[in-house]
Structure formats: structure tokens, C-alpha cells
Amino acid sequence: MSAWLDQVFCEDALEGLHRIPDGSIDLILTDPPYNLGKDYGNASDQQPVDDFLAWTEQWVDAALPKLKENGSLYIFTTWRSAPEIFVMLKRRMTMINEIIWDRRVPSMGGTVRSFTSVHDTIGLFVRRKDYYFDLDAVRIPYDAETKKARSRSIFIGAKWLEQGYNPKDLWSVSRLHRQHAERVDHPTQKPLEIIERMVKASCPPGGVVLDLFMGSGTTAVAARNTGRHFTGFELNPDYCRILAERLAEPPPAEQLGSDPKARGRSKVRATDPGSDPGFPAAPPKKRAVRKTPARAVAPSAAPNNELE
Template sequence: MREPADTARPDNAANSGIVLHHRDFLADAVNVPDGSIDLIVADPPYGLGKDYGNDSDMRSGDAFLDWTYGWLALAIPKLKASGSLYIFCTWQYAPEIFVFLKRRLMMVNEIVWDRRVPSMGGTTRRYTSVHDNIGYFAVSKDYFFDLDPIRIPYDAVTKKARSRKLFEGSKWLEMGYNPKDLWSVSRLHRQHAERVDHPTQKPLEIVERMVLASCPRGGRVLDPFMGSGTTAVACARHGREFVGYEINADYHGIAQQRVAGVRPVLVVAEPAAAVDAASIEQG
């Protein structure tokens, strides 16, 4: 198996704040200063026995939960007072993980990712599972959240239907509405142009939404389980610093290649300041 360099710092100046460690986060967390991270995006093993080229997903039951609680306990202190955390998980373990986090952080949302799995039979003893759970937590009520970059534009017909004089000049009408807590985004099937050689690669669309909304421009994102580097790509595209960890050498190499090929997105407006939790209920 190929052993890539420990970190990647591409020549592209826009990617100079992207650091990709070929290490285990649990062993190296001490080297990430406490209070230095704006956002954690975590897509850890789900405890379902997936093959990542090692035994990292072979724990189950209490052993898996104990391991999860361990790395979360290491990661949470890295967040700033305005910081937040997204964690991907499966319904089998989401209740226990969310209870653990709610004792240490403020829960903002439970997001359901509808993976748009086509109907192709499946189990006959229960309903077919076609979603992932995403927990969204913050350190305090003063967490950073910028709605404007992730607003969803209204289509022309809907916009026209809401074009009464009462709504003229409304920001939400012109810029779009607040994404809901059900995210319907297709999983990356084998023929998808974005797909690389990783069994549980997440769509860039989902991770970009997290980065744009929950990390200020120039802020720093931590990914303890980097995989193929999707969060690193999102940060490189949108002017955020990044530090990520991946123990599989091949996946680390894929992440390096993906980041090296990033072309930054032109930014027109600066993000908003931190907001109180109550202020994001209206969009």
C-alpha cells in the first residue's frame, strides 16, 4: 500500500490553509489546540461493518458507542465558543450519540438526509432504510450561522405567486428560503461524476452547505475522519482553513489529489456575523 506524505499543502495559494494528516485523530488530538476550531464536520464509521481497508468499522453495540464517546470527548474542546459540530450517523446509534452530545453541547437540529435510494426490493420484515441522520450541535447560543449563502432560490412560478405588494423587497423572496431539516440529495452512485474510490463518500453539496453556513470565511474546519477529502474540497473552494485526519493511505492520497485540483469559488459578499439561535427560525 502506498504511503503518501503526512500532510498536503498544495502550491495553489488558495489551498495553503488545507492540512491533510495521514494519522489517527484519536492519537493526535492533543496537537490541535483547544478553542481553535470554528466547525467540526464528522463522518465517522457507523458501526455497521463497512470495509475501509482496516478494522475501523468492526466495532458494534457498546464497544462502538464507547469508541464514539471517546473521540467526541477529544473533539468537543477544540471548538471555539461560537463553534458547532455536524455528525453523520445511522438511526441504529443516533439516539445514544445525540443524548451524549446534548449533555455537552446545545442541539440545534436533527437533519435527515434522504439519499434518494431507488426502489429495488429490499427487506420484507421492516421498512427499507433510505436515510442517514445528521446531528447539528453548537457550543452556545451564540454559535456562528450564516443563512444567506445556503438559501434556496424560489422558482419563477412560485416567486411570481408571492409577488404581492406586501412581499415586495423581502429578502427571503429575492434570495430564497431557508433549507429545511430534510435534505433530499442523491447518494453518489458508481457512475456519478463526483464519485471516487471510497465506499461511503458524501456528496459535496451536503458538506458545502455545512461549511458555508457554519464556518466564517477564513475560519478553520476540523474533520477527524477525512475519508476521500470532501470536507477539505469544500473548504478549499470557499476560503476556509482545514485540518483533517485519515488513517487509510489510499483515501489520504485521494484527498490530496482532489484538493490539488480545486478551483476556488468567486466570493461576492462577506458572511454575516454570529447569530442567536432564535433568529434563524425565520428565513
């Protein structure tokens, strides 16, 4: 097995991408900083706009050679940056979808000078027309009432009626509240439901998913749960420990997919075990994420109530 496969490296992606061979990745699925001033233990989310866009272009150009010719890329972003980022990516790839994630944020408080922001924007891009996409793996079943309404003879045996319908480009999935069983100590953790849908649709079983900004490790967990391989990077050592704990937990038996050895591949290796605190065989106790003073950011015209 390749040394980089099923590993999350606790290092900067731009420094570590050399580990991954070109043309070896089926799916790049990543949730980079949105540049909204969040505290990730560093200043990655607190850059001047031009610097942020230049940095985004830099890591995109470093990552795309790793993608297979029929591979795809999903990128999370915010409406504030989506136009510039999507135009930059459209110069390199073909855009298939703009997906809107409705976070189901209750209408309580927030700004009074604009409409409340309750969504994230996700771009789906591909390299060429024969990109991998498995719609059947992510169809949403019809309820019994709908099936009954379509009981006429022309619908009998229809594949779409039995297997379900194509998810639309508006995904209404609740954000992870602090009381949610899935929630860990990360400010912008994405729901596993969303990430698993992307993995199942755009990465073949046994394929490889790359996440340049692993954060809480949801991409790695989703890949492991669905029988795919993963690799990626996370700069914050506290988040590396969190994702190591998540990967040490056994996946649900029904989610092992086509790869029964998925649990055995769940491990995390640091960039330099000699200098890194390390990841012991037994999962460490959970600890609070280290808080470092955030660099001052100029206030925006409207209060920031967005969740990355």
C-alpha cells in the same frame, strides 16, 4: 501560517489531535464509521456496540476542546446509533437540529422484513447561544412561478422572496452513484453539495473546519472551495492518496469564495514523511483501495442496505 492548517494528517485522530490548539476550530464536521460492518481497510466499523459507543465518546471528548466557544458540530450517523450518540452529545452541547438526508435510493430489492432504509441522520450541535450561523449563505432561491405568485405589494422588496428560503431539515440529495463524476473509490463518500451547505452556514469565511475522519476528503474540498481553512485526519493511506488527488485539482473559479489563495493551500502532509509512502508534487495515478479481510460480524436481524 500554522503548521497544522490546511493539512490532512494520515494518522489516527486520537493520536494526532494534540497538533491542534484548543479553541482554534470554528466547525467540526465529521462523518465517522457507523459500525455497520463496512470495510475501510481496518476494523473501525466492526466493533461490538458498547465498544463503538465508548470509542465515539472518547473522540468526541478529545475533539470538543478544539472548538471555539461559538463553534458548531455536525455529525453523520445512522438511525441505529443516533439515539445513543445524540444523548451523549446533548450532555455536552445544545442540539439545534436533527437533519435527515434523503439519499434518493430507488425502491429496488432490499429487505422484505422491514421498511427500506434510505436516509442518513445528521446532528447539529452548538456550545452556546451565540453560535455562528449564516442563513443567507445557504438560502434556496424561489423559482419564477413562486415569485410571480407572491407579486402582491406586501411582498415587494421582501428579503426572503429575493434571496430564497431557509433549507428545511429534510435534505433530498442523491447519493453518489458509481457513474457520478464526483465519485471516487470510497464506500461511503458524501455529496459535496451537502458538505458545502454545512460549511457555508456554520463556518465564517476564513474560518477553520476540522474533520476527524476525512475519508475521501470531501470536507477539505468543500472548505477549500468556499474560502475556509481545513484540517483533519485519515487513517487509511489509500484514502489519503485519494484525497490528495482531489485537493490537487483546481477548484471551480466561481467557488473560490473570499480566499483567492485557496488552491495554493491545498496540500496533504503525512504524519511521518520518513516512514510514509509520501505524497509527490505531481498527483499519483489513481489506484484501487486496498482490500483487507474484514473481521467476522454477527448477522443482524435484517439485511444491511444502508449507505453511510
